[in-house]
Amino acid sequence: MTQEEHNYFRIKPIGIIHSPFTKAVGTPIQSALAKGAEGWIDVLPAFAEGLADLDGFERIWLLYWFHKASKTKLKVKPYLDTNERGLFATRAPCRPNPIGISAVQLLRISGQRLYVADIDILDKTPLLDIKPYVPKFDYFEVKRFGWIEKIQAETRKANGRFYEKE
Amino acid sequence: MTQEEHNYFRIKPIGIIHSPFTKAVGTPIQSALAKGAEGWIDVLPAFAEGLADLDGFERIWLLYWFHKASKTKLKVKPYLDTNERGLFATRAPCRPNPIGISAVQLLRISGQRLYVADIDILDKTPLLDIKPYVPKFDYFEVKRFGWIEKIQAETRKANGRFYEKE
Numbered sequence: 546m547t548q549e550e551h552n553y554f555r556i557k558p559i560g561i562i563h564s565p566f567t568k569a570v571g572t573p574i575q576s577a578l579a580k581g582a583e584g585w586i587d588v589l590p591a592f593a594e595g596l597a598d599l600d601g602f603e604r605i606w607l608l609y610w611f612h613k614a615s616k617t618k619l620k621v622k623p624y625l626d627t628n629e630r631g632l633f634a635t636r637a638p639c640r641p642n643p644i645g646i647s648a649v650q651l652l653r654i655s656g657q658r659l660y661v662a663d664i665d666i667l668d669k670t671p672l673l674d675i676k677p678y679v680p681k682f683d684y685f686e687v688k689r690f691g692w693i694e695k696i697q698a699e700t701r702k703a704n705g706r707f708y709e710k711e
Numbered sequence: 712m713t714q715e716e717h718n719y720f721r722i723k724p725i726g727i728i729h730s731p732f733t734k735a736v737g738t739p740i741q742s743a744l745a746k747g748a749e750g751w752i753d754v755l756p757a758f759a760e761g762l763a764d765l766d767g768f769e770r771i772w773l774l775y776w777f778h779k780a781s782k783t784k785l786k787v788k789p790y791l792d793t794n795e796r797g798l799f800a801t802r803a804p805c806r807p808n809p810i811g812i813s814a815v816q817l818l819r820i821s822g823q824r825l826y827v828a829d830i831d832i833l834d835k836t837p838l839l840d841i842k843p844y845v846p847k848f849d850y851f852e853v854k855r856f857g858w859i860e861k862i863q864a865e866t867r868k869a870n871g872r873f874y875e876k877e
Contacts, residue, residue, distance in 0.1 A: 552723055552724065553721040553722065553723050554721070554722050554723070554776055554837075555719040555720070555721060555722075556719065556720050556721075556722055556808040556810070557718055557719050557720070557807070557808065558718065559807050559808065592785065592799075592807060594785040594786060594797065595785035595786070595797045595798035595799045595807075596797050596799055596800075597786065597796065597797030597800065598796045598797045598800035598857060598858055599797055599799050599800040599857070600857075601800070601855060601856070601857025601858060601860075602800065602853075602855065602856055602857045603853040603854060603855040603856065604851055604853050605799075606812065608774075608808070608810060608812070610720055619758065619760040619761035620760060620761070620763065630763065630764045631760065631761045631762050631763030631764045631765055632760075632761035633758075633761045633762055633765050633771075633840075633841040633842070633843075634762075634763065634764035634765040634767070634768065634843050635842075635843070636842055636843070636845075636848065640840055641723070641725050641758060641761075641840070642722040642723065642725065642774070642839045642840050644722070644774060644810070644839065644840055646772065646774070646812060646842070648848075648849065648851055671720075673808045673810065674799075674806055674807070674808050674810055675799040676799070676801075676802055676812070677799075677800050677801070677802070677856060677857060677859070678851065678853060678856070679802075679856050679859055680852075680853060680856060681859075682802065682814075683814065683849065683851075684850055684851065684852075684853075685770055685814055685844065685849075685850065686846075686850075687768075687769040687770050687844060687846060687850075688769060689767060689768060689769040690767070690768055690769065690843060690844070690845050690846060691764060691765070691766075691767025691768045691843060692764055692767060693843070693845055693847075694767075
């Protein structure tokens, strides 16, 4: 094993996310812009026990693998902008570790299946983690949010430019 | 390569997080409970270009590897509670994919070093990603947040029970 390989961590899917969005083109770019879009998540049986008590939460974080992301780009032109921005100042998927986070609405749980709304995630995306959305931990009033403050978000759908050719 | 190994994804540190917290015992359990605690992040030179435009954001998400987490437990007794809960209804580190998310305050950037406050992360934690905190994407009013609603958070410090022996 090389030194470089030593520095990797291994992660694995704990389930699969299903949504109406089968192609990057047309997928809402954030859950907040995907009002009404519904989907479901099938959690692998091995992890079912960990779903206890989750049904009390109105909203949950999904962490997932951007499985269709193109290779890493450190400068990107975000969907919301016409200027190039540093990757880490954007939510674009073409990241060194292509992990996405989305706070989706939890509608109900049936066995190992979670029904969710406000989903902005591609169909068949590998799920990495679920965390409860907790106001005290996640809800911050901020006055400054960079280049996004200045943008009137006319374009609210992805156009595929951060994904592999479909 | 076995079938199981095929199903893993590889991720790698893009930097290292530094904080006053060198042991899990005593580390604030969430950034919202860590007001004032300051730290810094050294991003690896290879990723420096991606930091452009980040300085406009008041708060940023850090995604990181819980490098001191104990092995996965699907039922845990959270710091805030006296009952066992399903792991995914908690933010405990002993997860199938031990990835943490914290929205910290960005104080300033100097080269590849980010100075942050409200940090709830152990010293020397490997950084996986940085994303801007954007109200439209991350700020949701929720009425229901499960077992946490009912808890008066008396204990706001970690006691080490989800971490390896120190």
